[in-house]
Amino acid sequence: xxxxxxxxxxxxxxxxxxxxxxxxxxxxxxxxxxxxxxxxxxxxxxxxxxxxxxxxxxxxxxxxxxxxxxxxxxxxxxxxxxxxxxxxxxxxxxxxxxxxxxx
Amino acid sequence: xxxxxxxxxxxxxxxxxxxxxxxxxxxxxxxxxxxxxxxxxxxxxxxxxxxxxxxxxxxxxxxxxxxxxxxxxxxxxxxxxxxxxxxxxxxxxxxxxxxxxxxxxxxxxxxxxxxxxxxxxxxxxxxxxxxxxxxxxxxxxxxxxxxxxxxxxxxxxxxxxxxxxxxxx
Numbered sequence: 001x002x003x004x005x006x007x008x009x010x011x012x013x014x015x016x017x018x019x020x021x022x023x024x025x026x027x028x029x030x031x032x033x034x035x036x037x038x039x040x041x042x043x044x045x046x047x048x049x050x051x052x053x054x055x056x057x058x059x060x061x062x063x064x065x066x067x068x069x070x071x072x073x074x075x076x077x078x079x080x081x082x083x084x085x086x087x088x089x090x091x092x093x094x095x096x097x098x099x100x101x102x103x
Numbered sequence: 104x105x106x107x108x109x110x111x112x113x114x115x116x117x118x119x120x121x122x123x124x125x126x127x128x129x130x131x132x133x134x135x136x137x138x139x140x141x142x143x144x145x146x147x148x149x150x151x152x153x154x155x156x157x158x159x160x161x162x163x164x165x166x167x168x169x170x171x172x173x174x175x176x177x178x179x180x181x182x183x184x185x186x187x188x189x190x191x192x193x194x195x196x197x198x199x200x201x202x203x204x205x206x207x208x209x210x211x212x213x214x215x216x217x218x219x220x221x222x223x224x225x226x227x228x229x230x231x232x233x234x235x236x237x238x239x240x241x242x243x244x245x246x247x248x249x250x251x252x253x254x255x256x257x258x259x260x261x262x263x264x265x266x267x268x269x270x271x272x
Contacts, residue, residue, distance in 0.1 A: 031165045031237035032249035072253050076235070079170040095167055095235070101250035102164070102171075102195060102236025103134050103207045103227055 023048050025088055027059060028095040033073070036065040046088065052077075053084040055094065073098045105175045106194045107168060112205040121190035121212040128216035130223040134207040136162050136200050140240070158243040162206065164197045167235035171195070174234045182211070182226055186218040193226060195236055206238070 027042045034040045044058050052075050060067040074081055076095040077088075088094065104120055114133055121129050139156040179191045192210040200206045209227045213219040241247045 028167065030167055030235065031239065032251055034165075035249065069251065072251065076167070076170055079167075079173045095170065097167070097170075097235050098237065098249075099251040099253055100232070100235055101238045101252060102166070102234050103231040 021048055022046065023050065023088060023090040025055060025090065025092065025094055027055065028093065030096070031098055033066055033069055033096050033098055036069065037063045050088050051084065052082060052086045052088060052094075055088060056084070059096070069098050070096065104190075104192045104194075105172055105179065106192075107166060107171060107197055108194060109196070109198045112194055112196055112208050114205065114208055117192050117194065117208045117210045120192045121210045123189040123212045126189050126212035126214055126219075128214070128219040129210065129212045130216070130219040131208065131210040132223050132227050133205045134227070135205050136202050138202045155244075157240075157245070159202055160241045160243050161202060162200045163239040163241065163247075164195070164200065164206065165237045165239070166195070166197050170235045175230065178226055178229050178233065181229075182222045185225070186213065186222040188213040188218055188222045191222075191226070193230065195230075195234070197236070 022045050025044050025046060027044065029037050029040050029042060042059065042063070044055060044062065046054055046058060056070050056073075056075070060070045074097040075084070075086070076082065076097050077086060077092050079093070079095075081097070112133070114131065118129060118131055121131075136159060138159055140159060141156055175193050175195075179193065182188060182191060188211050190210075190212045192208065194208045196204075196206050207227070207230070209223055209230065211219045211223040211226065213222065237249060237251070239247050239249045
């Protein structure tokens with residue numbers, strides 16, 4: 001059931017998957033997260049039906065420099081804060097929201 | 104009025120925007136870049152040690168623009184439900200902000216001063232909790248640090264060059 005998430009950012013990622021069994025997601029990154037990942041969007045492939053918690057774990061595995069900040073961060077889907085058990089689908093706009101410091 | 108801008112904040116304009124003939128009170132909060140910050144390492148050491156304050160050369164702000172505007176609009180809506188206020192302006196500056204310049208302005212007008220003060224105070228407190236904007240402190244002494252405050256235990260700042268600092272809120 002829990003197929004490992006794959007890093008769609010690495011060159012030469014294996015392409016053979018069953019259609020419908022995975023979703024492609026893109027995570028928006030900001031501030032120290034963007035700096036640690038050296039980019040402002042990060043693409044991941046996740047099993048269909050994955051929750052946000054799975055995305056968080058996958059991102060931490062793919063970019064170890066992000067792990068500590070991920071633990072402290074909230075998440076947003078389509079500009080709304082969501083909880084860790086939020087079920088993801090392709091075409092959602094997902095953002096990692098590290099502790100904010102505006103104002 | 105909700106705005107994210109790269110331009111300098113014109114506080115006179117902000118006050119003019121909230122002027123309303125039904126209002127006897129206008130409250131303006133302006134958040135400015137502090138030049139001096141007590142070193143977190145010194146302040147959180149046990150016992151606290153004397154150390155020179157950190158001098159900020161400038162701040163750089165990043166934002167998730169769409170969500171920041173959406174959150175600020177939600178805060179305005181909620182403030183309007185809680186208090187009988189008339190006009191609201193919330194402006195946050197993004198990009199580079201020099202010392203003593205304004206990073207944020209929140210202004211509220213209301214018939215009476217109590218609601219205006221309370222609403223303005225609530226709006227800036229909630230902006231600082233809920234709105235996806237982040238600042239990077241550029242210190243004269245030690246490079247740049249993104250500020251990602253977390254509650255709870257003492258966190259020591261990371262090494263000098265561009266780093267993530269977690270600090271007490």
